[in-house]
Amino acid sequence: MPQSIDTLETPCVLIDIDRADANLKRAQDYADAHGVHLRPHIKTHKLPLFAKRQLELGAIGITCQKLGEAEVMADAGIEDIFLPYNLVGPEKLSRLRALNERTTLAVTADSEFVVNGYASTFADVGKPLTVLVECDTGMGRCGVQTPDDAVALARIIASRNGLVFGGIMTYPAAGAAPAARAWLGEAVEKLSAAGLPPRIVSTGGTPDIWSAHETPIATEYRPGTYIYLDRYQVAKGVGTLEDCALTVLATVVSRPTENRAIIDAGSKALTSDLLGLSGFGVIQGYPDAVISGLSEEHGTIDLSGSAQKPAIGERLRIVPNHACPVSNLYDRVHLVSGDHVVETAAVSARGKVE
Amino acid sequence: MPQSIDTLETPCVLIDIDRADANLKRAQDYADAHGVHLRPHIKTHKLPLFAKRQLELGAIGITCQKLGEAEVMADAGIEDIFLPYNLVGPEKLSRLRALNERTTLAVTADSEFVVNGYASTFADVGKPLTVLVECDTGMGRCGVQTPDDAVALARIIASRNGLVFGGIMTYPAAGAAPAARAWLGEAVEKLSAAGLPPRIVSTGGTPDIWSAHETPIATEYRPGTYIYLDRYQVAKGVGTLEDCALTVLATVVSRPTENRAIIDAGSKALTSDLLGLSGFGVIQGYPDAVISGLSEEHGTIDLSGSAQKPAIGERLRIVPNHACPVSNLYDRVHLVSGDHVVETAAVSARGKVE
Incomplete structure (x- = not known):
């Protein structure tokens, strides 16, 4: 399996x-x-x-x-x-x-x-x-x-x-x-x-x-x-959100208020790159939820414009603004087909600053 | 030696x-x-x-x-x-x-x-x-x-x-x-x-x-x-630029115009974090130079307000806006005293997203 x-x-x-x-x-x-x-x-x-x-x-x-x-x-x-x-x-x-x-x-x-x-x-x-x-x-x-x-x-x-x-x-x-x-x-x-x-x-x-x-x-x-495409490329008309191959999987770890959700993905998981966009990514299934702020290990989601509100413990897939620097933040990525992991690959050219 | x-x-x-x-x-x-x-x-x-x-x-x-x-x-x-x-x-x-x-x-x-x-x-x-x-x-x-x-x-x-x-x-x-x-x-x-x-x-x-x-x-x-302190903490009055312990060492790789320098440190080296500041860091010795833009592997420096202009090949030390995510981008850091390397240390808790 x-x-x-x-x-x-x-x-x-x-x-x-x-x-x-x-x-x-x-x-x-x-x-x-x-x-x-x-x-x-x-x-x-x-x-x-x-x-x-x-x-x-x-x-x-x-x-x-x-x-x-x-x-x-x-x-x-x-x-x-x-x-x-x-x-x-x-x-x-x-x-x-x-x-x-x-x-x-x-x-x-x-x-x-x-x-x-x-x-x-x-x-x-x-x-x-x-x-x-x-x-x-x-x-x-x-x-x-x-x-x-x-x-x-x-x-x-x-x-x-x-x-x-x-x-x-x-x-x-x-x-x-x-x-x-x-x-x-x-x-x-x-x-x-x-x-x-x-x-x-x-x-x-x-x-x-x-x-x-x-x-x-x-x-x-x-x-x-x-x-991979990403939210920026979609904004440029290169493809659609359904073409985006890289997503960050995150978990809702807090729902402190009616219209606020906190996920375990912050700037260390999504990068601070805005590239002129508003918000730090698009959440699959929650098009009206706005990732309004990131600290290093927390992402803040504003649900005030979203009728659907994710529950604590729920897992969300996020299309980031910019895929390239996201690849640079992870030692490994999971290659998936549908909802199954085909392979977990080491990002071997990650972190090559020199 | x-x-x-x-x-x-x-x-x-x-x-x-x-x-x-x-x-x-x-x-x-x-x-x-x-x-x-x-x-x-x-x-x-x-x-x-x-x-x-x-x-x-x-x-x-x-x-x-x-x-x-x-x-x-x-x-x-x-x-x-x-x-x-x-x-x-x-x-x-x-x-x-x-x-x-x-x-x-x-x-x-x-x-x-x-x-x-x-x-x-x-x-x-x-x-x-x-x-x-x-x-x-x-x-x-x-x-x-x-x-x-x-x-x-x-x-x-x-x-x-x-x-x-x-x-x-x-x-x-x-x-x-x-x-x-x-x-x-x-x-x-x-x-x-x-x-x-x-x-x-x-x-x-x-x-x-x-x-x-x-x-x-x-x-x-x-x-x-x-x-370490950083440019943001200095702006908050916690310390001075002279107290900042973490710097990114970069090289000027291009001087395409009179008022533009390009360094080999971009968002993969300095992060995109602005934290409400203008520019992506402070260059030691060039207080009026502005790191005006970053792509992943290039930093663009605007020298229009700086009488001193660094030469191509020159090495610059930059106090970043935010030290913490910078630590997360590097597999290792050099511990220095004055201009000498005391030890090169693996950043062993880097990249621990999970």
Whole structure:
């Protein structure tokens, strides 16, 4: 007899593997139909088993945000990894060199400072490092500021022993794909004119995944949250609440007043991420209940607008605002099908801050 | 030669042990001078070594918020633990019974439902469970709503085989100690009149620690964050930025524009907790720089109001808004004295969501 979720201790994370697989297939089918190449971001699940499933379905490789995540994935046998980050400091560069020896690897840079670190590390190594230029197409985070700056940095990369200029990469702000497209188009044109046509043009983001085909200049697309979805992605129209594969299972531990319920899931179980939303998640079966506040180990639910009120001892499934950081809070997650636990998996790339 | 913090990979957590110890001593000296008994909350550090130091300095026991934290502390040899939580469900009650066998333990309840769970678990056990009534004195979280309700629940606890009524407990809202004091005073009076004088009256909170002596009716005080302090506690006037013992060490990985710096510490390193503050922490040496946004692995610093602007590659020490959830994000922390690493400690009570 498989274990029922009713016997799991709370709070815990449930991953509905049927929904997750449907989400992966839907995206891969879309990508295949439009000639889009997916390189999924594993930050959402942090699980080698799902990275392998993404590759099996047709992804061309994976994306990791941290060196430590990439090392876990390489240890699990994954061979093609993109690490779109400026890696700085001798310890990280030493680890990067070791990782490059055993994988097909690419990283990014957005300054000569970062390129210099890569160059000094890889100048005397047999296998060169592939470096893409990160482009700030409107997100306001990392990245060179103009297509001309991208060309200038590409020239520097291409001139260094031990480095290969691999192309350009951006993380567009949600809903800003058209601006990113124009930016990337101009950069490709100028790079080509400079004799440095980019082999890879990488963009991404789950919020705009269904319009990825409108940026045909991109050779790779990096969605992350699409595997689980979450309340934020639902608000962005990427899927429905019924598509959300990750839920936090919590127990009502107190009903101190008519319109207040307290659950055993606080910010340590759901994160404080609001992402512009109101409340800290959606409770399945209680659409009008509002998770109005979180302390570390308590979640406060306002039932004043909810005709149905959960009883003390009742177990609730919550779709969090943001699935990715929730994965980072748990040592393990329960993979479930319907109400049964199929497997309990260690989140092996969790907590890889370095 | 001790290791310098300059060689540590980032992001990482540094605990200044001299500041931490000074914070502990200052609070214990205050408590000793006023006859206040401290029962520190270990949620802030999640480290047995600091729990032991707190006891060594004079704490009468420790407080844990989760059963899993308490188990870690008991494994480390700590014998007197208060677990102010409604523990619900057969798995937790079974673990609670095992923990009670090997420690001096007390828990809380705020409903007959929770008491019934304890009673059914401990009715046939040799060693009874001590249960305190949790009181909502204004925080709006768990707790019975009136002193009369506290008496009613105390009666139920006292009537059950296997349970001992231990007293009353509250977590007052920050700055609301006077209201809590009045509430507790009325409850003690009514409990005494009912023949159930509370042995323990437990209150707490670092924000109001320096006025703990103004609630002499309390027999125990549970401060947590006082060991490290953080930006929120500084805003509440508990200490100064120079007293803050926990910092996150981060590296500037990008300087894409004149007034923007990007560090390798995002919400996975600093948490998204704002606690009503503006910005996600204070950077030592850059008081006018604003950590204006966090994504999971990037922190965005707005330098428009800062004459000094950190260079790419520079390492920054950040006092976070809220120290406790930061401890929960890291498998290990570096204990430092000045700029040298004294010890790297596993955060053994991290991630104990259950």
